[in-house]
Amino acid sequence: MNIFQILYPPLEHFEGTLKVGTFFSGIGSPEQAIKRLKENKLIDDYEIMFYCETNKATSKTYSVVNDVDESKNLGSITSIRGKNLPYAHIWFSGFPCQDISICGKLKGFNLKSSTRSSLGWEMIRLLGEVDKKPKFLIFENVPNITSYMFVKTLQLFKYDLEKLGYTLYDTYNGLMN
Numbered sequence: 001m002n003i004f005q006i007l008y009p010p011l012e013h014f015e016g017t018l019k020v021g022t023f024f025s026g027i028g029s030p031e032q033a034i035k036r037l038k039e040n041k042l043i044d045d046y047e048i049m050f051y052c053e054t055n056k057a058t059s060k061t062y063s064v065v066n067d068v069d070e071s072k073n074l075g076s077i078t079s080i081r082g083k084n085l086p087y088a089h090i091w092f093s094g095f096p097c098q099d100i101s102i103c104g105k106l107k108g109f110n111l112k113s114s115t116r117s118s119l120g121w122e123m124i125r126l127l128g129e130v131d132k133k134p135k136f137l138i139f140e141n142v143p144n145i146t147s148y149m150f151v152k153t154l155q156l157f158k159y160d161l162e163k164l165g166y167t168l169y170d171t172y173n174g175l176m177n
Helices: 003-007 029-039 056-065 117-129 151-163
Strands: 014-023 043-051 090-093 136-139
Touching: 014 029, 029 043, 090 117, 117 136, 117 151
Parallel strands: 014 043, 014 090, 090 136
Antiparallel strands: none
C-alpha cells in the first residue's frame, strides 16, 4: 500500500444515473472526468441536469463537447433561484479566480465585495434555497485562495458549507488535509 492509496481510497461503484450540475461551467472539464468514470465502469451512467455559462460561444462549445442540449444552460448564477434547480447528486463549481489569483488584481472574494470571485457565494445562497441539497460538492480554485490575504474569507466560506451539513475535504498542493 502506498500513500496515495491511503489518502485516496478506491471509489465505490455508483449504481444508477449520477445527476450532475455545474456552475461557471466553461467547456465542462468536470463532465469529462465524469465521462471517464463511466468508461471505467465506476458509475453506470450520468446525466447533466444543468450547467451555467454566460459566454454564448463557450456555451455552444460546452453543448457540443458534452453532447447536451444548450437549453440546459441556466446562464448567470445570479439569476437562478434554488427552487427552480433540478436535483443533481453532485454540483461542480470553479468560481472566477481573477480577484484571488496572483496574476489578478487581488480584490478578494468577500461576500459583499461585488468582485467576480465573490460569485462563489451564490453557491451558498442556492444551497440554502434548494428543496433537496446535492450529496456532493466539488469546488476548485487557484492556490492563492489559501494565502494569508484570503484565508479568513475562505474559512467563512467553509464554515457556511459546514453549517449546511457538508463535511469538507481539502486538497492543497496535491495532499489532502
